[in-house]
Amino acid sequence: MSDSRDACDNRSLMSSREVSRRGLFRGLLSPAKKVVEQTASSEETLLHRQYPRPPQAIAEPLFIQKCDGCGRCAEACPVGILNIHEGRPTLAIEYAECDACGACTSSCESGALDASVVMDTGLRPVILPQCLGRMDDLCRMCEIACPRTAIFFNQQNQPAVDSAKCNGCGKCKLVCYHGDIILSLKHHDS
Numbered sequence: 001m002s003d004s005r006d007a008c009d010n011r012s013l014m015s016s017r018e019v020s021r022r023g024l025f026r027g028l029l030s031p032a033k034k035v036v037e038q039t040a041s042s043e044e045t046l047l048h049r050q051y052p053r054p055p056q057a058i059a060e061p062l063f064i065q066k067c068d069g070c071g072r073c074a075e076a077c078p079v080g081i082l083n084i085h086e087g088r089p090t091l092a093i094e095y096a097e098c099d100a101c102g103a104c105t106s107s108c109e110s111g112a113l114d115a116s117v118v119m120d121t122g123l124r125p126v127i128l129p130q131c132l133g134r135m136d137d138l139c140r141m142c143e144i145a146c147p148r149t150a151i152f153f154n155q156q157n158q159p160a161v162d163s164a165k166c167n168g169c170g171k172c173k174l175v176c177y178h179g180d181i182i183l184s185l186k187h188h189d190s
């Protein structure tokens, strides 16, 4: 296994731990009812998006109203995956994944990004027909890399994505060195 793969795995583990710690802390402070409400509203939050947004963007119509395009979130993102496009932040996973660090949300003063929103970029992987893993079981890079076990191959070597488990981090796309995974918006109503 390569050093870069090890580094990637370590980073993923650290991110998971950070998220878990944050989640635990939040859980201790929040009543259980609020957690249920947040989970139920996460689907609605992703509706109507024309572009991928920072992972804790509020529902798109409100987001458009509240976000003033200041660009603080894009400056705060340690991996540089946010850009201001048409006056609002969009997220592009080309060279780095979103590890749900929350720096963008913390930097936002307008309320357009909100720590109570379930972390989800709204992106979901589409595994293309030419994926090598579909031919035999020699490649399972995306399945192995996914920190949320959202990708699995069946006994006929055909992959599937559990959209409810996936949070659109994009790690699967980055580990596929054949470029056979694209990310598309979960709800794209254009």
Ligand code: SF4
Residues within 6 Å of the ligand: 054, 055, 076, 077, 078, 079, 080, 081, 082, 091, 097, 098, 099, 100, 101, 102, 103, 104, 105
């Ligand atoms: S959660 Fe972190 S990595 Fe993801 S977009 Fe926001 S600042 Fe960037």
Ligand code: SF4
Residues within 6 Å of the ligand: 123, 124, 125, 145, 146, 147, 148, 149, 150, 151, 161, 165, 166, 167, 168, 169, 170, 171, 172, 173
């Ligand atoms: S399937 Fe989803 S959660 Fe898993 S690596 Fe891909 S984008 Fe991330």
